[in-house]
Amino acid sequence: MLYVHTIGRIGKDCQVITGTHGSFIAFDIAVDDYSNGANITTWVRVRSKNEKHIRLAEYLTKGRLLLIEGRLSASLWKDKDENYQIQLSITADALEFINTGKREGTASDTAGQTDAADDVPAPPADMPQDNKDDLPF
Template sequence: MAGSLNKVILIGRLGQDPKLTYLPSGSPVANFNLATDESYRDRDGNKVEKTEWHRVAVYGRSAEFCGNYLSKGRLVYIEGALRTRKWQGQDGQDRYTTEVVVTSPGHTVQGLDRAQTADAPPGEYGGQPRQERQGEGGRQATRPAPRRDDDLGPAFPSEASGMDDVPF
């Protein structure tokens, strides 16, 4: 369909550590929930805060970034598309879920806050990769051999883009 657009941009905090798994083809997938919030004043002038939860699925190299460097509570920028999946539950009823899917090209995941760790060199984001976690069913998720950070470029693309030099 010409002239249509499916694009979602969110800034929020991770509700839990991303769960990194691998498809049978070997492609990585990271899944997590992202919380966004808004506040407004009601008719009586009272402040009302509302939190919305979004399911996020990240594929490819960005999934490895999420699994290795993002953790619960981190502030992130997500750019992706909405997708609705359908499946049948154990009771035979159709079930649906809508999630933000991050694939490439044109989609991105960026950490926005500095997550200093004891092992992180001064001034760097993220520090060392997070510890391995148990995969589904008690099976350890296997990851490819770790790469050096300088082989991958900056952990957060915005830090190399010169965005700090923009006057606004």
């Protein structure tokens, strides 16, 4: 088992999914790695059955910066060009909001600043989506 801590921005608003085994949340985060002068973005799927996390779903919106702690797993999938890709997933034990220091509506906001949600790249269109009827929990 790999237990990880990672920081990333939510790519699309969180979804609450209800199935035969109960409810859970699911969303994707963009984790940026700056090395050798280049920015590499890795997309990670995050899921949690924790009731506290489910109640937070309305606040887990596009662009929010989060620290996520949990168990890491990986799976393979084929993209539209029939190339294999790796899908990283974290089953979250803890979610923490990270304060970026910017508050909306304060005098310190300037017209030249962009909203954090605008800086988040969109996940790949051919990334596999959860089949709500066939989830492990």
